[in-house]
Amino acid sequence: MTSEANDGRHLRTVRNAVEIVESLKRHNGARVTDLAAEFDVSDGTMHTYLNTLRADGLVYKEDGEYRLTLEWFTLGTELRERIPVYRHGTGPADDLARRTGDLVYLAVEQRGRVYYLYPTRGADAPEPATSVGTVRPLHAVSAGKVLLAAMPDEKREHVLEELTFEPVTEKTIVDRDEFREELERITEQGYALNDEEEFLGSRTVATSIAHPDRGVAGAICASGPKTRFDDDYITDLLPSLKETANRIEINIQRSDPVHSE
Incomplete structure (x- = not known):
């Protein structure tokens, strides 16, 4: 994960969010600290991504772990x-x-x-x-x-x-x-x-x-x-x-x- 605003014609923030979603899918949920370590960013940065996804109904938090919501099932x-x-x-x-x-x-x-x-x-x-x-x-x-x-x-x-x-x-x-x-x-x-x-x-x-x-x-x-x-x-x-x-x-x-x- 990088903090660059864009990569060619691709927004890095969007790509980062997609990679986080893919990680949550692979692991069936993860804690902020684990995700931050995986993507080599601070806990605060990872919180920002996860809270944005949570506000849009795409992830939820349970027992300290973030997981994908059934909104993905609805979309599919x-x-x-x-x-x-x-x-x-x-x-x-x-x-x-x-x-x-x-x-x-x-x-x-x-x-x-x-x-x-x-x-x-x-x-x-x-x-x-x-x-x-x-x-x-x-x-x-x-x-x-x-x-x-x-x-x-x-x-x-x-x-x-x-x-x-x-x-x-x-x-x-x-x-x-x-x-x-x-x-x-x-x-x-x-x-x-x-x-x-x-x-x-x-x-x-x-x-x-x-x-x-x-x-x-x-x-x-x-x-x-x-x-x-x-x-x-x-x-x-x-x-x-x-x-x-x-x-x-x-x-x-x-x-x-x-x-x-």
Whole structure:
């Protein structure tokens, strides 16, 4: 944390406040002295930041610790409601989960990462390892791969240049050229597979959901243990997955024909 008034075109006070919020999220609350030490500022300076956030209803104090308020939950919930894939996709996703018994997810890409908006669980599915708001690197999950493959060339190249290709499991693709070949296959076949690249013992298949104005709205994924999600099962599942994606596309087009969020 610095005391400079600005950093280029970025206000340092705003950036400092964001970093404090991120720290409170990581630690699930913290004392003033601990935060001051973490950011190398005086207790008084940290009090000023925290009291400002508190006055705006973004943090509260309990048992000597500052914590994030549920205002963040409200903001996130309202934001999710504005996303077409969530607004028009939960019903079809629930139907797919009921028919197949699998875990089904809706996801979108933003800032080079995958955000999971909605998980729904069929009768035969294990407990979901991915919850609402989970963020994953694009290269390690089927949703990320299929969303990358569906992007316009210029945007895809920009995102690829920013990816660090850190391994999530021993099966994660970490070679840039190999990943480009994977994207070419996905474009040809119309779906992406995560073969234990996010969690060992788990496979996930995803297909993209088109948007009438912006090309791609998001992705729908089905996931399960590798013993269930063998190649034959995935082949049988794909028509239902793509049909569900098409239902969501139709819902979006009918409800948001011109100006969708």
